[in-house]
Amino acid sequence: MIENTVLRVKDLMDAFHLVQECGDEDSIMRRILVPDINRPGLELTGYYIHSDKKRIVILGDKEISYIGTMPAEDQRKHFDFLTSDETPVIIVSKNHPVPRILREVAEKKNFPIFGSKLSTVRVTVEVIAFLENFLAPSSSLHGTLMNVYGTGVLIMGDSGVGKSELALELIRRDHVLIADDRVVTYNMHNRVVGKSPKILEGVLEVRGIGIINVMHMFGASSILDSINIDVVIYLEHYDGKKEYDRLGDKVHSYMNILGIDIPKIEFPVKVGRNMAVLVETAVTNFKLKQRGINSATEFNDRVMAHLEEKQKRMVEESKLDAKKVDR
Numbered sequence: 001m002i003e004n005t006v007l008r009v010k011d012l013m014d015a016f017h018l019v020q021e022c023g024d025e026d027s028i029m030r031r032i033l034v035p036d037i038n039r040p041g042l043e044l045t046g047y048y049i050h051s052d053k054k055r056i057v058i059l060g061d062k063e064i065s066y067i068g069t070m071p072a073e074d075q076r077k078h079f080d081f082l083t084s085d086e087t088p089v090i091i092v093s094k095n096h097p098v099p100r101i102l103r104e105v106a107e108k109k110n111f112p113i114f115g116s117k118l119s120t121v122r123v124t125v126e127v128i129a130f131l132e133n134f135l136a137p138s139s140s141l142h143g144t145l146m147n148v149y150g151t152g153v154l155i156m157g158d159s160g161v162g163k164s165e166l167a168l169e170l171i172r173r174d175h176v177l178i179a180d181d182r183v184v185t186y187n188m189h190n191r192v193v194g195k196s197p198k199i200l201e202g203v204l205e206v207r208g209i210g211i212i213n214v215m216h217m218f219g220a221s222s223i224l225d226s227i228n229i230d231v232v233i234y235l236e237h238y239d240g241k242k243e244y245d246r247l248g249d250k251v252h253s254y255m256n257i258l259g260i261d262i263p264k265i266e267f268p269v270k271v272g273r274n275m276a277v278l279v280e281t282a283v284t285n286f287k288l289k290q291r292g293i294n295s296a297t298e299f300n301d302r303v304m305a306h307l308e309e310k311q312k313r314m315v316e317e318s319k320l321d322a323k324k325v326d327r
Contacts, residue, residue: 007032007134009089009112012056015130016116016123018091021098023112030112032056032088035131037124039063044070044078053086056127060120064096075101083111091127093120136186136193137258145183145194145227147176148283152227154183154194154262155279156255157235161269164206166235169276171204176224177214180204185229187258195226231263231286233279238270 010028013020020028038055042048044066059067067075079102082090089112092098098106098113106113116123143156144167155163164180171177179196180203186193196202202215202223215223232255254261265282269275 007131011134012089012127012130013114016118016126018114018116021092021113021115022103022106023110027110027112028089030088032131032135035128035135037127037131039124040078040082041066043082046074046078048081051081053084054088056088056131057082057090058120058124058127059090059092059096060123061094061096064092064099067099067102072101075099076105079105083109087111089114091116091123093118093123132188136188138184138186139258140197141183141185141194141257142181143183144180145178145196145229146170147178147224147227148279149175149287151231151283151287152178152194152229153279153283154229154232155235156232157269158237160207161235161237162275163235164204166275166279168204168206168212170279171214171218171222173276173280176222177202177204178224178227185257187260190260192229192257192260192262193226194229229257229262231265231283233282234264234266235269235275236266238268242268 008028009030009032012018012032013028034052034054034056036052036055038052038057039060040051040057040063043051044063070078079099083102083106090102090106091114093116095115095117098115102113105111118126141154141156142159143154144163146153146155146167148170155166157163167177167180178194180200182197182200183194184197186195202213204212204214206212234255253264253266255264256262263286265286267275267278267282
């Protein structure tokens with residue numbers, strides 16, 4: 001399920017303390033749909049092909065300087081294009097005054113124009129980062145998200161398999177909870193970031209006990225707002241007929257979250273297994289593999305070296321036996 005976040009021009013104004021130069025209260029309720037900006041150099045020359053009207057327009061030093069050289073007729077024509085119904089807002093950086101003709105066009109159309117004291121580069125970078133964070137594609141998953149040794153571990157599995165109980169044991173072992181039951185995920189800069197829905201922040205549901213406040217019980221350091229999801233651990237009830245990976249030399253399977261493949265490790269749940277220790281071990285092994293240290297590969301190399309040595313001894317023994325027969 002994809003969650004749609006509504007972002008309006010007013011939210012941008014409040015976030016950056018922008019000064020409203022044009023437009024009324026209704027104008028700043030326009031929706032922002034695209035997490036990108038437009039520096040309209042080409043549009044100011046009359047080249048509109050491939051121009052995305054849904055982007056926020058930023059006017060910096062170069063644009064303001066060029067506008068000062070434009071004939072009034074060209075300004076009115078191009079400003080009419082830049083203040084379309086699809087364009088959310090125009091931001092003028094570095095406390096530049098709004099060009100007179102642009103102000104006239106904007107006031108006539110009730111189009112919002114903001115002023116900022118920040119430099120053009122800083123406005124551009126900060127606005128894009130804000131838009132990407134707010135408008136990032138998102139989804140909601142059933143699972144528990146933990147920070148284990150600095151690694152974002154998404155614990156998933158069927159209902160009743162023990163995800164929350166495992167999370168509780170990991171918290172007792174000084175690991176950190178991000179979300180339980182529901183994990184909201186975002187695709188930010190090609191990384192999957194997970195966090196808890198507001199209503200579930202800092203709480204854990206344990207069957208037989210109920211809802212517990214993790215921060216009150218274990219301290220403020222036991223919870224975290226968000227984390228990159230690095231690996232998925234999927235819990236499933238042990239099936240004696242299924243063949244499980246015993247060496248760890250198989251290629252990871254993956255879970256696709258918001259278009260990004262996340263390594264997935266399947267854990268059989270069986271009475272007597274210390275799942276918290278196994279998760280810690282799996283995470284440590286996962287981190288070692290990322291650094292190029294693969295225990296399974298090292299073990300296979302050791303086995304192959306042993307077999308080769310054994311084969312050499314057998315060949316040498318066969319040669320000695322052959323010499324004895326010749327004598």
